[in-house]
Amino acid sequence: MKEFSGIHSRFTGVPGFDLALTRCDGESVLPRHQHPNAFLSFVFHGAYAEGKGSRMLDCKSNHMTWHPPGDVHEVRHGADLVTSVQVSFDHQVIDDVDLCEAFSRQRSTAHVPGLRSLMNEIRWELENGDEFTQLNLRGLILGLLAGLAREFRAHSEQQPDIAPAVLKRLVDQHIVDSLPQAPDFTELARDLGLGPAQLVRLYRKASGKSPAAAARGYRLGQALELLRDSPFTLAQIALDAGYYDQSHLTRDFVRRMGCTPSAWRKRYH
Numbered sequence: 001m002k003e004f005s006g007i008h009s010r011f012t013g014v015p016g017f018d019l020a021l022t023r024c025d026g027e028s029v030l031p032r033h034q035h036p037n038a039f040l041s042f043v044f045h046g047a048y049a050e051g052k053g054s055r056m057l058d059c060k061s062n063h064m065t066w067h068p069p070g071d072v073h074e075v076r077h078g079a080d081l082v083t084s085v086q087v088s089f090d091h092q093v094i095d096d097v098d099l100c101e102a103f104s105r106q107r108s109t110a111h112v113p114g115l116r117s118l119m120n121e122i123r124w125e126l127e128n129g130d131e132f133t134q135l136n137l138r139g140l141i142l143g144l145l146a147g148l149a150r151e152f153r154a155h156s157e158q159q160p161d162i163a164p165a166v167l168k169r170l171v172d173q174h175i176v177d178s179l180p181q182a183p184d185f186t187e188l189a190r191d192l193g194l195g196p197a198q199l200v201r202l203y204r205k206a207s208g209k210s211p212a213a214a215a216r217g218y219r220l221g222q223a224l225e226l227l228r229d230s231p232f233t234l235a236q237i238a239l240d241a242g243y244y245d246q247s248h249l250t251r252d253f254v255r256r257m258g259c260t261p262s263a264w265r266k267r268y269h
Contacts, residue, residue, distance in 0.1 A: 012126060014137045016090045021126040024048070024082040030075040038089040039067045040148075042119045046082030050075045062116050066148070068186065085123055087141060118144055162192060164206035171203050175215045179222060180242040185211050220256060223249060227265045234261055 011020050018037075024046070032052060042064045049056040050065060050073050059065055067073065069091070122140050125133045170192065175183045189199040203211050223241040226232060232240065238249035253261045 012129065012133070012137075014134050014141065017138070017141050018088040019122065019126060019137065019141075020086045021123060022082075022084055022086060024077050024084070026077060026079045026081060028077045032072055032074040034070050034072045035067060035088060036069060037091060038069050039071075039086065040089075041065050041084050041086045042115070044083040044085070044119070044123065046078060046080045046084075048075055048077040048082055064115065085119055085126070087122075087144075089145075115144075115147065118147070162194070162202070164202045167192070167199065167202045168206035171199070171211050172214065172218075175211070175218050179218065180240055182242065183211070183215050216252070219243065220252065223253070223261070224264075227261055228268045237261070 011018065013019075026046075041059070043059050043061050045061055047058065047060045049058055051057045052073050056076070057065060118140060122137060122144075125137050125140070171185070171188065174185075174188050178184070185199060186196050189196045192199070194202075200210055203209075203214070207214065219242045223237055223243070226237040226240060230237065234249065235246045238244075238246045241249065243249040243252065250260055253259070253264070257264060
């Protein structure tokens with residue numbers, strides 16, 4: 001049993017997964033943090049809010065939240081004790097069952113058939129384990145993954161209420177506003193009420209290319225503008241345009257423009 005910031009947890013490991021049964025004191029707060037692996041939490045009792053900034057998600061009894069790898073969030077517990085189970089998924093497990101796209105965005109649900117019953121079995125094993133616990137837990141978690149994948153896929157296949165041309169304008173503006181940082185298309189899709197695959201499909205329908213390809217085009221366009229109009233060094237231009245470094249800029253430039261940034265710049269200076 002581990003304790004920190006009012007959080008009391010019992011941990012166990014299963015090949016491919018880490019699990020924790022937690023009991024959280026009322027009013028406890030976990031500051032902004034992230035988990036390196038995909039992660040879900042199911043609430044048995046109590047309530048809390050989690051998310052970041054103005055996008056805080058209410059989590060109540062029988063609710064589940066899903067976080068993709070690296071998702072940054074904070075947790076604010078309500079007045080009462082909160083009991084929940086958390087499951088962290090090894091990257092390889094998600095890859096093996098081809099769930100990366102289905103689980104690429106965070107959402108909460110109480111609609112997965114038999115979800116509470118399944119989580120009760122997992123909780124029982126965490127509290128009353130024996131020599132067969134790891135074997136049973138692995139089977140239960142794989143069943144949980146299958147149910148979640150089906151539910152998420154059904155949700156992502158719903159018809160969106162946004163026209164492709166409108167989506168293209170929103171994605172293009174998001175790319176421009178994000179420079180020199182890489183645009184977060186997963187977060188944009190979530191804000192628009194879409195799945196990442198929907199966003200890509202609609203953008204491709206409107207433009208003939210993926211959002212990632214469009215972002216690379218805008219990045220090169222920014223570099224061309226800076227090469228032509230600014231006195232900055234190539235290293236600074238690379239960073240200002242969103243490249244990792246000057247070498248990254250040069251490789252992309254040669255591949256797409258057929259010459260080095262220096263040679264192209266000489267035409268205008």
